[in-house]
Amino acid sequence: MLIFAHRGASKAAPENTLKAFKLAFEQDADGIEFDTYQHESGIIVFHDRTLTRRxxxxxxxxxxxxxxxxxMDIGDGEHIPSLSETLQCVPSDRWCNIExxxxxxxxxxxxxxxKAIKQSNISTSQLLISSFNHHWLNAITDLWPEIKIGALTASYELDCTASARTLSAYSVNIALDAVNKQFVQTALQxxxxxxxxxxxxxxxxxxxKEWGVTGIFTNLPNVAFNTLSD
Structure with missing residues (x-):
């Protein structure tokens, strides 16, 4: 089962920072997940609409x-990274989920x-794009059909793979509170x-892991690695 560090190793370092991402890989994460905004100056990595919390x-x-x-200092002297800076810290054999x-x-x-991918060592085959806004994902696949799409959801819909089918998605990315064994079996099948x-x-x-889930997003990649390695 793949381990994605949610906003990096975000319990041990400031979330969505280069420090958190590098630490995640040191803690044996298979990949990182992070949040992005398209700013007028480019794509930047940050979670909130406002600057107050971070x-x-x-x-x-x-x-x-x-x-x-x-x-701006967003913790431990870390600064808000650009997408390019973030991808450049990802090893060539690891995954990346851009939300x-x-x-x-x-x-x-x-x-x-x-452009950011070309400046990094990552492979497009290990890049996953997700969003709760499926209209954006649909528009992206029209322009870039080979990119992997994660249909992000916080609900177990009556037709649980409808959005994934519509988007020709690679995966369904679902909240822990919404998932159950039947959902997993149906999506995998x-x-x-x-x-x-x-x-x-x-x-x-x-x-x-018992249900056969492909991977998890966790704030504690070291705990996940130790737990799932036993």
């Missing part, structure tokens, strides 16, 4: 110039992601990988 600043992320954003929180132009988004978020308790990790 940067202890007033104002909105997208209203703030990139030059100001990258000077989209905001985009305004799909064409330039795809161009910027492809229909050819979709299943990734579950956010899984920090060893008991849940072992349950999902």
């Amino acid at each position: 940067a202890r600043e007033t104002g909105y992320l997208l209203d703030t110039p990139w030059q100001s954003l990258k000077q 989209i929180k905001h985009l305004y132009d799909v064409n330039s988004w795809v161009e910027d992601v492809k 229909e050819g979709f990988d299943v990734f579950v978020y956010t899984v920090d308790e060893p008991r849940d990790m072992l349950m999902l």
Whole structure:
């Protein structure tokens, strides 16, 4: 079962920072997951719409110039990274899940992601794009049909793979509170990988492993590695 570090090793280092991502790989994570916004200056890695929680600043992320954003301390002296900086810290044999929180132009988004990939060592085959906004994902697949799509959901719908089928997705990325064994079996039988978020308790990790889940997103990649290696 694959272990994705949710916003990096985010219990041990500030979330969505290069420090958290590098630590995740040191803790044997198979990949990292992080949040992105399409800013007027490019794609940046951050979770919140506002700066209050992470940067202890007033104002909105997208209203703030990139030059100001990258000077902000978001914990332990770490700064908000760009997508390119983030991908450059990913080893060539590891996975990357880019979650989209905001985009305004799909064409330039795809161009910027492809440019960031070329500046890194990662393989497109181990890149997964997810979002709760399936309209964005659908538009991305129209422009970039070979990219892997994760149909992100927090609910167990009556037709649990409907969105994944519509998007020609690679996986269904579902919340721990919504998933059950039948959901996993159905999705796997229909050819979709299943990734579950956010899984920090060893008991849940072992349950999902028994169900055959493809991978988990966790804030504690070291705990997941030790639990699942036994």
